[in-house]
Amino acid sequence: MAQTKRQLEIERKYDAERDFRMPDLSGLPGVAAVSGPRTHQLVANYFDTDDHRLAACGITLRRRRGGQDAGWHLKIPAGPDGKIELHAPLGRPQVVPARLASLVAAQTRGAALRPVAALETERTVVDLLDADGRVLAEVADDAVIGQVIDPVVTGDAEPPPMTAWREIEVELGPAGTPELLKAAGRLLKKAGARKAGSSAKLGRVLEPVMAVPFNGGRTRPAALPRRTAGAAVLGYLAEQVDAVLAFDPKARLAEFDAVHRMRVATRRIRSALKSYAPVLDAGRIEALEPELQWLAEVLGEVRDLEVLRMRFTDRLARPYGLDVAGTPSWLEGLAQQEKSAYRRLNAHLKSDRYFALLDALDALFTDPPLGERADRDAAKELPKLVDRQWRRLAGKYAAITTAEDPEEARHDVRKAAKRTRYAAELAAAALRDLDPGRAEAAKRTAADAKRLQEVLGGYQDGVIAMDWLRGAAAERNTTSSEAFVLGALYGVERCEALESLSHLEETWEQVNA
Incomplete structure (x- = not known):
């Protein structure tokens, strides 16, 4: 398949009534002109597992026709207003591109991906431009119709009725600033819009049938008295497990520092289980130790080579009096070793062993292994x-x-x-x-x-x-x-x-x- 495209999407969404009138956007800070409106008809099918694992983590995977970016889109949360968005060509309607499917393997863990919802959107778009004609932001006025098409949910019954709503989306362009995003939000709210009830259109459609709220997460600790040692340890472990899952797709993409941060989260989990073993049930956490050590070693192979490559590259750039023209063959060889290690890492991250470890980590919160000292x-x-x-x-x-x-x-x-x-x-x-x-x-x-x-x-x-x-x-x-x-x-x-x-x-x- 063609190479997957990636971009960071920073946006905010607002709900609007049908009679909402778009305010004058030309007075926003830095905006010199507003482009003429463009209208697109968008048709998208959203894919997820039977139990909506992607939606539970705020991840959306869709195949969309129409507009300027038709194709497969995978959106992964990256901060309060950001998402990492990856694109792939349209391909086959029911077959998720392998590259995108691999990036959510930590969530799906072998479960099949299939259509769960369909959305049709009439989108009217304007660009906010600066004095040099650069795009500061894109403002989309969307009239949306969505419906659950999930056979697991609907069974033999009639599918749920269609849901219709209007949504305003402000997405920063290459030259945009967070200040513009905030100012646009204030202007839209003053005109009658309100902060969107869901961070993604899919969340609104699936809300009636989801077991947990959209973007509700899957590794939250069980409810325990706030002042107890057990609550403190589980809360910390939940943060680290969330970090492992958050950095998993970034590590697969070989993003800078992702393997390192995923490895640190893994080590912190392992360390906490040892340091706070008296708070936990030793018999139930014992099996996690060798598996966490294995994952840390798998990540460590890549990280150690990555550190060496960066270290030696930096050394050669320093004024040590070394006359080195171009990249030495031995340093190129080190870079090739690193690439090979990344390939092995990706194979490990698709393995049943890795998925079993993630399941075991989830069980820390669905059925906490608390010991006698947990309620102290x-x-x-x-x-x-x-x-x-x-x-x-x-x-x-x-x-x-x-x-x-x-x-x-x-x-x-x-x-x-x-x-x-x-x-x-x-x-x-x-x-x-x-x-x-x-x-x-x-x-x-x-x-x-x-x-x-x-x-x-x-x-x-x-x-x-x-x-x-x-x-x-x-x-x-x-x-x-x-x-x-x-x-x-x-x-x-x-x-x-x-x-x-x-x-x-x-x-x-x-x-x-």
Whole structure:
């Protein structure tokens, strides 16, 4: 198929009565002219699973005919007013393009996608232009008719009646600003429009038949007393699971930093399950540990190569006196390794193992694995568990001097510092309103652990870089000039790694002062 097109869509929607009159838009800030109106007839079929998993997450997948962008459209939430929109050609009416289907695999998890609703829209569009003729925003006045066409919902009964409404949509153009978006909203409201009841047209049509509200989410924690340790841990876990799901499609698209942030969310889940195990049922969460470790490693293969590529690219751009013309073959080889790792990652993210892990994470909230200490006061219980992690970290640090392998011991300290940091961040967020004093103490603990983690991280990153450079020099048929550059970079990495390590003892004394 043709390459999938992607864009960031920032828009706001407003409901309007049938007799609503569009106000004069020419007075909006920065608007020098308003284009003549254009009218389109749009016909769209929306696709989802039997239980409307995409709609529950605020995701829409449609095939639309008419207008200037006919084809398949996938919209994924990206902030309060934004959506990542991906396009693909019209193709076959009942066959979702494989690329788009793969981007929602974390939600569908093997379930079939099929038509669930049909919408017909008469759209009248004007462009708001600046003095140079650039598009600041597009304002669409939509008369919509929608109907559920879901056989699972309707069965043998007559389909639900059609729903008709009018909607005004303001979408920022390439030259538009958030200030214009707000000003347009104020003007429309003054003229009688009101904020739309749903963030997407599909939500209005499916609302009568959905088990959860459109964009209601699928990983919300069960209702627990607000002040309990169990509520705090589940709330934090829900945020991290949501982050995994949010960054999943971005990681598949190889967006900048997406794999890193998905990996961090995975590690935070794993860390919380360990640090706050006394609040949970150990027997029920035990099986999650190896699966979360597996996912972190799968993401880590890509992330480690990505970091190395960016690190060496940055090194070569610095004034180290290295005469490097173009991109060295060894750096091109590293980029190819990264691409291969992305292909393996995408295969893993389509696997039954990954889907089973996501199901298990959902079960944390549909059937919480709470332990005997879950109903204890969070303000008392969470600080105790943070202190336990700090004592564990101190023990790991003390063991460095007697360890047979100091390198491995330092690595253990770094991992312990990371776990302590995540545990303290959970407590700080949970206690912010419940006990500001203890929240501030947890925040300081998180900052101290982060300092230690960063010192050891700087050293560890240098060690990993040196290992790769050594391997590249040994395995590749390098020219003498390439060998010189690899050796020079090795020297830079070694110096900086040792410099980071030299601050370890001083940093430990400072965070324990």
